[in-house]
Amino acid sequence: MRSLLSKTLYDQRRGLIGWGIGLAALVALMLAYYPTVRNSPELNKFARELPQGVKALIGGTVEYTSPAGYLNGELFAFMLPLLFLVYGIGLGSRAIAGEEERRTIDLLLANPISRTRVVLEKAAAAGLGIALLGVIVVVVLLVGGRAAGMRIGVEKLVAAGVSVVLLGLLFGSLALMLSSATGARRSTRGIAAALGVAAYFLNALAPLASTLKPYRKLSPFYWYAGNEPLRHGLSAAHAGALLALTAVMVVAAVVLLNRRDIAV
């Protein structure tokens, strides 16, 4: 462990292995069901007749039994963003507030390492962890999708994987910012999770409610899914918006941690 970055990655290892296995299993399971779904066109009718509200939450505008429709409905509309959010928020809230809660931060900051570097290396380690999970999802999709007879472009799967990673990074950096600002791990986790849920519903329900419609673009979920990466690939504007917001949060985390007292 030559650096804080490598130590933080080392600390993540167990969680990362567990999450990687879990995500791979989830994706593989969903793919295993696909051949059955593909041969049941009546499901399309069923999906079409779902109430508007439910359809909005599941997301997607294509036929349910198409590869893009199925992957979106079962993984990318809800399950994967939720899991990446939970993982990202966990890492982000632990990054600074976790050290502070365990009181190890005095020992860490006594070293010739600036608070700025602490935030950046922790952010980088968390980013690498989230990205690794994204790689696992995409690899399982590529390999398993072929086995399940799923016809969908590699670039579409990669685009969806990148999008969900970017969403995880965004909420991870939100938690990192709150964690740097307050040093309180639990409330950081709570607030970030609540904001995640609110953002999800705002994006999903905005098309149905005229009062919400103008605010849809405030939701990161719009920038995550609004472009439908499984159908249209990665949009530079959407990915850029998520990345830019992430960068702002990390910078804010640096500024806020540099300003305040470290709790005893």
Added chain:
Amino acid sequence: MRITSSSCAREGGSRELGRRVARLRRRARADRQVERRPLPGAPPIETEGLCKSYGDKQALLNLDLALRSGEVFGFIGPNGAGKTTTIRILMDLIRPSSGCARVLGVEPRAGGVELRRRIGYLPGELALYEELTPRRLLAHLSALRAGAGQRSIEPLAKRLSLELDRPIRTLSRGNKQKVGLVQALMHEPELLILDEPTSGVDPLVQHELHALLSEARERGQTVLISSHVLSEIERIADRIGIIRDGQLVVVDDMGALKARTARQVEIHFSGRVPPSAFEGLPGVREARFEGDAARFVVIGPIDALVKAAARFEVLTMTSREPDLEELFLTIYASGQRA
């Protein structure tokens, strides 16, 4: 000089103003750069009117402290007196409400990374990465210092008899404290700041720590060592400062302080002794006689008392060091005169 707000530039909107602010900022940065270089002969630690408050609670009140280069300075006070607050300001973990501190000639915040390279710090409430072994943790901390101290880990661990290869969570409190000591000492920093280093360690380790600190002093390192127990550091400290309720009560040479503190002396004789034989002895403040025993409170040398007692048959004589509370009392009592 530091410019913290650039709002004037944005609100003004004028190009000229923006340029002027940029120029001022550059100059401020240059000033800070100059400040960063330690002044030769600057005290290793210096505070002026240092205050820290948490809400209504005043943790530090106008603390003026100056350490001399190469000394071991004992920082004494009861728990909650403000020792850790002071030390955490010196380490830039917290910022003062007002007043200023300079460590090795620079303000802790401005000194940043370069300053901390030259300091070894043992936190008061030491918490370690429990899942690591001491060897891994110390190697990691040394790596954060660009490898400084890597070679001292083994010898230091041996001297403190610290096992390096068991997970830290299985170690006793004293052994964890040893890990903290090794990481503070290993890179032989110019300045050692040790917050309650002797808490939880047995007398043998305390002895070894004193030896290590003596060697540090011989090498010219300056040591700030805090404790709430006087006896733990009186042997090693050149000077001590006593802090109480966020204020520095006294700073004095250890020897001078001891000379004017009251100690209790208890003497058992083989028979009753006449109290009159002990009247008017210099330094004796109080004398109580009970049967064959006599108890005295003495300030300064006990020479006169010993010589007076020697005229009788003495069975035992014990002299107890004053504890912190008694020390405070004598200081407050003598403070009126000083």
